[in-house]
Amino acid sequence: MANQYRGGSNASIRMHETTTGSDPNRIRPPSHRHAAPSAPWPWVDIGDAVDQEQLASSAPPIPELCAHEGCSCWVGYPQSRFPNWTKRQVKKSKIWDAIWSYDRSKACTIYRCDVDTNGFFTGAGVLPAVDGKDDETWTRIINESRQRPDNVRVRALFVENMSGPVLRMLGARYNIDPFFFSSSLNWIPSRFQEEIQDNIGDHITVTLTFIKSMKESDFSDYMHSASDRRSVASRNGTQALLGSQRIDTQAPLFLYSNQKVLPLDLLSIHLIRNINGSTIISYHPSLNIPTTSAPHLHERIRFAGQSVYWQSMFQTSPDPTLVLLCFIWHALYGWDEALESLYEHILSLENRVTSTAQMPLTRELHVIRAHHLHYSSLLDDFKKNIDFIQKTPTPFMTSNNYDKKLLTENERLLRRECKNLADEVARLKLMLHQQERRLENIMDLVFRTISITDSKYSKELTGAAVRDSAGAHRISSSRRLIAVFGMNVVEINPGAAGTVPLYLAVAIPFTAVTIWIIIAFQFKYIFEGDASFWVRLMWPLWLFYRHFIKTKKSRSSITDVDDEESEYKIGVV
Numbered sequence: 001m002a003n004q005y006r007g008g009s010n011a012s013i014r015m016h017e018t019t020t021g022s023d024p025n026r027i028r029p030p031s032h033r034h035a036a037p038s039a040p041w042p043w044v045d046i047g048d049a050v051d052q053e054q055l056a057s058s059a060p061p062i063p064e065l066c067a068h069e070g071c072s073c074w075v076g077y078p079q080s081r082f083p084n085w086t087k088r089q090v091k092k093s094k095i096w097d098a099i100w101s102y103d104r105s106k107a108c109t110i111y112r113c114d115v116d117t118n119g120f121f122t123g124a125g126v127l128p129a130v131d132g133k134d135d136e137t138w139t140r141i142i143n144e145s146r147q148r149p150d151n152v153r154v155r156a157l158f159v160e161n162m163s164g165p166v167l168r169m170l171g172a173r174y175n176i177d178p179f180f181f182s183s184s185l186n187w188i189p190s191r192f193q194e195e196i197q198d199n200i201g202d203h204i205t206v207t208l209t210f211i212k213s214m215k216e217s218d219f220s221d222y223m224h225s226a227s228d229r230r231s232v233a234s235r236n237g238t239q240a241l242l243g244s245q246r247i248d249t250q251a252p253l254f255l256y257s258n259q260k261v262l263p264l265d266l267l268s269i270h271l272i273r274n275i276n277g278s279t280i281i282s283y284h285p286s287l288n289i290p291t292t293s294a295p296h297l298h299e300r301i302r303f304a305g306q307s308v309y310w311q312s313m314f315q316t317s318p319d320p321t322l323v324l325l326c327f328i329w330h331a332l333y334g335w336d337e338a339l340e341s342l343y344e345h346i347l348s349l350e351n352r353v354t355s356t357a358q359m360p361l362t363r364e365l366h367v368i369r370a371h372h373l374h375y376s377s378l379l380d381d382f383k384k385n386i387d388f389i390q391k392t393p394t395p396f397m398t399s400n401n402y403d404k405k406l407l408t409e410n411e412r413l414l415r416r417e418c419k420n421l422a423d424e425v426a427r428l429k430l431m432l433h434q435q436e437r438r439l440e441n442i443m444d445l446v447f448r449t450i451s452i453t454d455s456k457y458s459k460e461l462t463g464a465a466v467r468d469s470a471g472a473h474r475i476s477s478s479r480r481l482i483a484v485f486g487m488n489v490v491e492i493n494p495g496a497a498g499t500v501p502l503y504l505a506v507a508i509p510f511t512a513v514t515i516w517i518i519i520a521f522q523f524k525y526i527f528e529g530d531a532s533f534w535v536r537l538m539w540p541l542w543l544f545y546r547h548f549i550k551t552k553k554s555r556s557s558i559t560d561v562d563d564e565e566s567e568y569k570i571g572v573v
Helices: 010-020 087-092 095-100 134-146 164-173 178-185 216-221 226-231 294-304 308-316 321-353 359-390 404-485 500-520 533-537 539-572
Strands: 108-116 121-129 152-160 190-197 201-211 253-255 260-262 264-274 278-283
Touching: 087 095, 095 164, 095 178, 108 294, 121 134, 121 294, 134 164, 152 164, 152 294, 164 178, 178 190, 178 201, 178 264, 178 278, 190 359, 201 321, 201 359, 216 260, 253 321, 253 359, 260 321, 264 321, 278 321, 294 321, 308 321, 308 404, 321 359, 321 404, 359 404, 500 539
Parallel strands: 152 278
Antiparallel strands: 108 121, 108 152, 190 201, 201 264, 253 260, 264 278
């Protein structure tokens, strides 16, 4: 089976680092203003200077089409077909690097798949593009369309490791607008229609970004340099926490709970719809990230032709747009699998938050939510591509070429299949929304748990502070007492103003008064019931009375009683 993903060599990694100035595994944010030909200044920003030589040129803005009879018109592409694309613009759009700085160590190969009038999908062989044999490759590409069997409705070309000459040959042969290549090279979502000819055909371009799920081990296998391997999270099971990742929605999202990675992938299709035979060109990036390879997508599209459901449609309708929908389904499969993996990871987070509530977990939730927002915008763009396909009918599907019954059936099939795709996107949006709500619930639980824990710690700290304050108060009081009662006399501390007689004259009365007042406030141990303050101040007299006078009276009364009892006993005897 063909390899599903592919990565680049170390040389391509270094080259990409120089062009992007960042991590080679990261996709730069797209410049949407340069997505389609409707923008009148391709890759010319507001601060860029306009090419004065091109501005003064008297050549026609639209050159005549080439018949490709013994010519080499491909050498001057894209300027030969699109003069407004000056050298500066070609460089800024990365087309210049794709033409001149491609990796020559990797062979460029074109995989072909045919769809015939009976709806059968068959392999049409491989078209190799050997570096250095450009004339031979150009002849093959020219004859590729001229020598097709008569029963072939659509031929799909899957370009692996697109070289500079092949890019120019395909662009010149099929008159492809450079926006297709610039959008593909820069991962800019785009969709546009051009070259419209009534009852004959047109060109449509669909470029979209989607996410997919893959095993972490498969992802790391494509990271060839040591620095790339170190960047792979959870390599040893301890680096997988999302809290350690940057919030970068263009980078892959690592899910440590199920050992999955959610990288970005690109679907870039240029469809030439023509009544005499349509052509689909599928571009596949050469970055050092595991994007879908040309052999893999070639197999999947061929395998779609084995479906009874789809083959019945291909047998009924000659519209090549139905074949394009198979490519869209590939991206939809990637979305569904990725959101399933993400849902599993969110469930593991729910279980984890019940046992711990740490700041790394909070950062991890923020990373996932940032990716969620990005995924939501990508799904919105996905839905726009489906609407674009449905609302862009094939120019040759008219009553001049086909009967009304077939046209009605084709319209019904296209509308039904686009609705099926739109319903699937709506389901994915709902799934994404539900996951977002679960993430919000987890974050609320984390923050509440942290708040409760902080409150508990704050209460303990407050109690400790109160205890420390009370201890400090007692120490302060003791110090004041020591200062008052301290013997700061000249006999002990030379230089002091006091003497021992003076100290005794002050300390003894002060001590007596202090003891008097303190005991007066402890009245419950002396007086029975409530007593007024003035009565309590008389406690020395009360103690003297109770211990001496009252006790003496009690003893006298007891003696009298004993005498009476003795007399009574004698009388009885």
